[in-house]
Amino acid sequence: MTTEAVRPKEEEYSGQFNWSVWKKVFSFAGPYKRHLRRLVGVALIVAATDVVTPLVTRGVIDDAVQNRDEAQLWFWAIIYAILALISCVCFWTLIRLAGKVSTGVAHDIRRDGFRRLQELSFSYYDHRPVGWLVTRLTSDCDRLSRITAWGAVDLVWGGCTLIGVSTVMLFLDWKLALYVLAVIPPMVWLSIFFQKRLLATSRKVRKVNSTITAAYSESIMGVRTTKTLVREEENLHEFGGITHDMFGASVRNAILASMYFPLILSVCGFGGAMALWMGGVDVMAKLPTSMSIGTLILFISCARIFMFPIHELSRLFAEAQAVQAAAERVTGLLETEPEIKDSPEVRSAIETRNESGPQAGVAIDGQAEKIETVEFRKVSFAYKEGKDVLKDFNLTVKPGQTIAFVGPTGGGKTTIISLLCRFYEPTSGEILIDGVEYRRRSLHWLQSNLGIVLQTPHLFSGTIRENIRYGNLQANDGQVEWAGKIVNAHEFITEFEDGYDTEIGEGGTKLSMGQKQLVSFARAILADPQIFVMDEATSSVDTETERLIQNGLAKILAGRISFVIAHRLSTIRSADRILVIRDGRVIEEGTHSELIRLKGEYYELYTNQFTEQRQEEILAGKTQQ
């Protein structure tokens, strides 16, 4: 899977300058206003020293040439030393301030973005790959924070240096100044021309580079397939095409870069040459109004001074579009409202309840804490409009019942569970908890009363203990181990050298799939939920372990409502009710023996399952007959 392919188009810019976006960019720097003001002040001082330094050089030359032995060079030396000192101190302050602002702004945007992402509905996630979201909070944030701090510095310092030096020149000799200043427009034009292209080519390089990475990854993962299909030569040929693109893009980028500086230097040289010619003629005339040799040298070197501010400013300008696009994306994220959240009524109920303080048996939204029944009433759902995944689904669950869903993949089993957990809300119909439509209860309350175990268990990097404790942050070590024992994970955990403190790596890579399922099971049990939800929770666990889990689980499930999606027979058979779901509809419903007698879909599923499971047992050598 190439990373490029899954990423929505993100590097296309509207080109239009959007003032409101820029206002938002600078509003991020709001908390650092004080720093930013000081930053601007310091940048001004730096610009001033940059303007004055050439004057000191001029002073030294003129003083030395005109006054010879009476020249007061120590005076200039002191002035220069002071200037240098101020400049260095200011520079130091400048970097620190800009660092403070840029790191701070990046931190704040990331913090807000992360918080927002925790609230956004799953429908938001469905359309955006994780990689895309990560980029928003990493490189986009960095880009924005850079421009708020360093962009301001470049603007102030660059602008003021340009204006300052020009003013000094105009003041000293306005005619000659105009000749030299004539290099500014072509320099600006050249800079912008190249910076824009350089930005585009380097973006292209990055893009091709990620294709190369994807190709490597594919070739390593699919090495057996490549070998068996004898695709080595074709693959290399195709890969050669990509590296050829990379070659072209990088060389283009490098060539542009190596054209840029020589051209700018030549333009600078042109300014210096104009100064030498025009100024030199004036100096040679030796009139009383003629300029001094020091002034001449100042003019010759001034064209060079322009180079850096113009370079920085044009880079800023070229980057502006990319920054604007980043800002649009980031503010887009920050301003997206979650589709599923507590209604105003629920929020006010939570507030009233907060004021009155906690009460036994009362949930945070002021309604009953205990969940007795769950009812789906004519629930339909579609991820995409017009494509119903679930149609007119009805189900009433009585206290303590276990409901099992079976049926082919894509039939809608997982959707029912997602709706129950309020990861999505029904497109029509309602879900009632103890007779109350669940949109009138607190989202947080509902979700913290659910214990969910998914087929692909997601664990966080950290220790096994931390992962189990995720279910109940207050649990002590004894409780964690108790949960581990119930799901029969205790044994394999204690076999690790570090036991419960074993680091499991990112995403739990150090554990097998079955082990991960057990840990995530223990996590859910520790949460002590009122409703238990298991979506193929033990599919990768061997039959023996599964049987052991069932025994422990029976105690846990007693008195709780639970929903199970499973293909393991033991889990299904003991359910109070079994629903066979296909194409978003319930096609069979009843207890195990009722459905077997029906000899329909369930019968077929069950017999297949039975055969497979037994085969597996025999092949694993578990049951010797």
Added chain:
Amino acid sequence: MSGKCKFLWNLMSGQRFRYGAAIAAMVLSAAIMFLPPLIGRAAIDYVIDGKELYAPQFVKNFVEWFGGRSLLARNLWIAGAAMVGLTALSGLFGYLKGRWASIASESIARRLRNRLYDHLQHLPCSYHDKTNTGDLMQRCSSDVETIRMFLAMQVVEIGRGGVTLAVAVPIMLAMNARMAILAMLLLGPILIFSCVFFIKVRNIFKQMDEAEGAMTAMLQENLTGIRVVRAFARQGFECEKFGEKNARYRNHWFGLMRVMAWFWSCSDAMCMAQYGIVLVAGGYSIAAGRISVGTFFAFLMIVNMYLWPIRRIGKIMADLGKATVSIGRVGEILDEQCEDHADKVKIAPSRAERAGGEIVFENINFAHEDGTHVLDNISLHVEPGRSLAILGPSGSGKSTLINLLLRLYDYRDGSIRLDGRELREMDRKFVRSQIGVVLQEPFLYSRSLRENIKLGRSAAHDEEMVEAASVACVHEAIADFDSGYDTVVGERGVTLSGGQQQRVALARAILKDPPILILDDALSSVDTRTENLILGALRQRHGRHTTLVIAHRLSTLMSADMIIVLENGRIVQSGTHENLLKEPGLYRRLWKIQSSLEDDLGLTSQPTE
């Protein structure tokens, strides 16, 4: 170290001349760059101030011949034009240097990437089994990038720094030795400071990278596990955890900025001091009449040229260490031997040739590199066009048998023959081209389904592809996708189920139409009903391929011409379905499940009556 140099030198083959040209251009560019200040000096002293011309005799002669001071004074633009022209010329060489150096270094990088890619494809499976994909990826991407940067930038930058100094020092010494020494007074300290600084702060850079990595990893983990976060309503907890990582990254980043503030301001101070020394000493020298204004001007210009860039050398020096590490890491991969390095190919049939498909295993023993025994004295014989089914518990050696036939692993003892010819003596690519394999977890490339299926035989027509897909019972599923056969595997929103992936891989193998077809638990994720359809369709093609089937379901195996049962690397039973049913053993036990199912159904239906 010398090994690494040799590695680099070999990599550069074919580009060495271009590199040499780039270096020559760099020297010229640096040398010419110093001429404009010298012309400025001459213009100021000789033309404007009316002093003597300090220059080599031939230059003096040339100036005299050209028209001397009076002509130049009347046409001062000539000096200006010469300055611009020489700057442009230096720029031109600079450009050529950049162009050639980038073409050379990018060619090398391209060759390195291609070589790595091809080498990885040809490394034996045993190598891929024991290496970590993430680590390989790291070496192929960021290590190659480090080497590229080293070749494209670092070598050139250091070279330029050296050449600039090498040109500047004699020029300055020739102008005025005392001033020249003063102008270089702080050069050493600046260079040392920058090197020492960057080597010292390497850790800070690393820590910041790590803090950033930790934050990104946490973000990634949170977003992929967002369902778990919601399911346990742990948003607050996650925000706190992220807040900590976020703040740590900010602090490290800011810490780096603070250190950099010291670096830039200190090195600036030293540079300004150096400039100040030249300025004041120059002033005194002019006052004392030891140097001319023009010379002073030239000194100021030249000092500016080399002073500021020198500060960057430290960073580059500090990064050099990284490049040597990267070269080592990439070299390690390339030093591994390809799977066919020791092959003695005696029989080299053309790949277009079609084998008959007779397979013979004779006394095959096989153990993994770590010594675990996998196959023990296996002998079997499959006639062309017949089918062999292999049954056995996991770990019994079924897949190893297949892997040996495919030459994914090399057998040492015993003999495997295809059409009577020893496998070891044939080109392994020929052997593989005769076999179509479908694995339990098939790998599909991230391209369209059409291309994926046609990988089997790229010249195939669309009708043939559809036919193959129909045999594999996946045509309807594909036609249901919005873009049909043009659906790109793995692209947003389109994910194939395990069963669909298996069927696409099967279609690919069927389209290839090989003499030998191997299904290694290839239909495990396909439901029984579909599996029966597929098997029925395959049975109609009976006789076309020699077929090897590994499966757990008896329904898949029972119709094979011969069935073998493997346990612990040995063939414990073999025969047809009927024969095996008569013997006690694994096969019969599996067969009996059917009756135990009837028991189970009978038992469960009674109590509720």
